Amino acid sequence: MTIRSTLLLAGALLALAPAAIAQKAPKKLFCWEENGRRVCSDALPPEAVNAAREEISAASGLRTGEIGRALTDEERAQAAVEAQQRMMDKAAEETRRRTDAAMLLSYRSEDDLRRVFTERTTIVDNNVRTARYNVVSLREGLVSLLQTAGDRELAGRPVAPEMAANIRQRHAELVRTRRLQQSFETQRAELDVEIADILQRYRTMTGTAPSASQAPPRQP
Template sequence: MSRIATFTMIGLLLAAPVLGAQAQAKRSSTDAKAKKLYCWNKGSERICSDALPQEAVNSAREEFSVNSGLRKGGVERTLTEEERADAAVAAAQAQLDQAAEDTRKRTEQAMLSTYEDEADLRRVFVERTGILDNNVNTANYNVASLRDALVTLLGSAGDRELAGQPVLPKQAEDIRLRHAELVTQKRMQASYLDQRKALDAEIEETLQRYRLLKGVETDPRG
């Protein structure tokens, strides 16, 4: 073996421990950089560990660097089935709200370009107003008629009782039926009246919006 080769081999042998130590130090440094510290709450207790146990996987936690101690990030807790369903409903509602807002803006633009004045806009509600007014009038008539019929039946039954005679089964059945019909018609009457009031409010709100879009001031006297 030549003298140069001998010196080269000696140099490699001497350098080997140093190179191995450097590689080990590099690996240790890399491992330390990659290692994290996890912190989460278990009831009222705060727990921190460099290993995340299975029971804490779904918990909200913070992650810190072992080397620097700086916060590296965090993970929200896993939602339950019910929470995921609620979130889905909320997202769907938000989408509907946005669609409603977009529709409102398009409607306002159409309102400005379609109707020249308030009288023109009021005509849009004429058919709905007529239908509801007819329903209210019909319900009023039915309630009055059924009440009169019921009063007559009750009077007839009362006369029989005053005369010491029993109320006939047919009379009792007629009274029951008329009373049930009267209750139904009164509910319908109340519903139609509520709908009419709601329509009046809708008309007024639409007119107010129209005036605002047109830049027309509202007369304080109405």
């Protein structure tokens, strides 16, 4: 066979290949919901590309696959958030596992473990006390200013702009300090829960009961 004949034969085979593949590929039907009714076709129109649909074998009539509808931008964003949260939960669990292992190696007793939290609880307790003191101080100062302004109005005298501005400033500071106090108190409550959780995990790992200094008093 000459080179020319070989090339002609190869070209003919390449031309026949797509047709042969098309004959062997099983035909499918697509079924989807459109305006409240079920529609089936062997070709998927552009307006149904993003719709949920079933794929059915034209030869057997059996369902061969199912494709969900395309997600909206909000759903994709929510899915991304949920995926990120799963990753964070997995990382947190791994961190917790390593922390548990480190506790067994680092602390000989529950009292040693408790001392780790002393600095944190002291700082948060000081923040709570300071915030509470500031709230009381700001409230008393604001009440005094309001009383003075009220007395001036009752006496028929106008409230000076400087005093009015001072009242507004004190009130804004009081609102911010109250929020700060609430934040510190929330941190303190969460710290108590964290400490109790870690101590319980430590007791479970070591098989120990609460230390004598921390055991609850017996009921008479």
